[in-house]
Amino acid sequence: MSEPLVFPGSITIPFSYAAGAAASRFLVALRDERRILGTRCSSCKKVLVPARSFCAGCWEDTGDWIEVGPEGALVSWTTVHLPLPHLPPPPVTLGLLRLDGADTDLLHAIGGDPRRLERGLRLRPVWREARSGSLLDIAHFAPIT
Ligand SMILES: [Zn+2]
Numbered sequence: 001m002s003e004p005l006v007f008p009g010s011i012t013i014p015f016s017y018a019a020g021a022a023a024s025r026f027l028v029a030l031r032d033e034r035r036i037l038g039t040r041c042s043s044c045k046k047v048l049v050p051a052r053s054f055c056a057g058c059w060e061d062t063g064d065w066i067e068v069g070p071e072g073a074l075v076s077w078t079t080v081h082l083p084l085p086h087l088p089p090p091p092v093t094l095g096l097l098r099l100d101g102a103d104t105d106l107l108h109a110i111g112g113d114p115r116r117l118e119r120g121l122r123l124r125p126v127w128r129e130a131r132s133g134s135l136l137d138i139a140h141f142a143p144i145t
Contacts, residue, residue, distance in 0.1 A: 020053065021053060022039060022051045022052050022053040022062070023050065023051070023052075025037065025051065025065070026050050026051040027133040027134065027135070027137075028133060030131065030133065030134070030135070030137045030138065031131040031132060031133040031134075031137055032131075034070075034125075034127050034131075035067055035070075036049065036067065036068050036069045036070055036099060036125070037049075037051050037065055037066065037067055037068070038050070038051050038065070038066045038067075038068045038099075038101070038102050038104075039051040039052055039053070039062035039063070039064065039065055039066065040062060040063055040064040040065075040066055041055035041057070041058055041060055041062055041063075042055075042060050042061055042062060042063040043055065043058040043060040044057060044058050044060075046103035046104065047066045047068060047101060047102050047103045047104075048062060048102075048103065048104050049068055049099055049102040049104055049106055050106065050135070051065065066101060067101070068099040068100060068101040068102045069099035069100050069101065069102070069125070070099070070124060070125045071099070071100055071122060071123065071124045071144065072097040072098050072099035072100055072102070072106070072122075072123055072141070073097060073098050073120050073121065073122060073123070074095050074096075074097050074110065074117060074118070074119060074120065074121040074122075074123055075095070075096040075097060075098055075105050075119065076095065076096045076105075076119070077093055077094065077095035077096070077110055077114070077117055078093070078094055078095075079091050079092070079093045079094075079114050080092050080093075080094060086136070087109070088109065091114075092109055093109065093110040093111075093114045093117070094107060094108070094109060094110065095107070095108065095109075095110040095117070095123075095141070097110075097123055097141055108135070108138060108140065108141055109139070109140035109141070110123065110140060110141055110142075111126060111139075111140040111141065111142040111143070112142055112143045116143070117143075121143055122143070122144040123141040123142060123143060123144065124141065124142055124144050125138040125140075125141055125142075126138065126139045126140055126141070126142050127139065
């Protein structure tokens with residue numbers, strides 16, 4: 001048997017997929033109404049954000065749609081210094097925030113001076129004027145001053 005040869009390469013595969021009923025409603029509300037929606041688990045009653053069709057804790061379907069925020073409190077954060085796909089140019093600060101009325105944390109870009117961030121800092125969304133039905137329709141969350 002001869003030695004196998006290996007050639008380096010890369011493949012780019014463009015694709016599209018359906019977001020699903022819950023994510024579609026969530027994203028359309030961001031795009032068209034500047035509203036942030038969650039869904040309430042029919043079992044544990046937690047409000048899940050972004051909205052989901054089922055609760056990952058209980059594996060039960062969600063029921064009611066709940067508008068949350070738009071303000072919330074910073075839970076945790078980190079500053080990224082490397083360029084990553086789908087993120088603004090570095091440095092970018094990413095944070096987990098708990099929107100008012102939600103029981104889960106949302107990961108998003110955090111604006112402002114990262115040296116001034118602190119746990120519990122109140123934040124508000126900064127909406128893009130041109131929205132496309134993406135979580136990035138919110139440019140980032142900014143400290144409320
Ligand atoms: Zn649940």
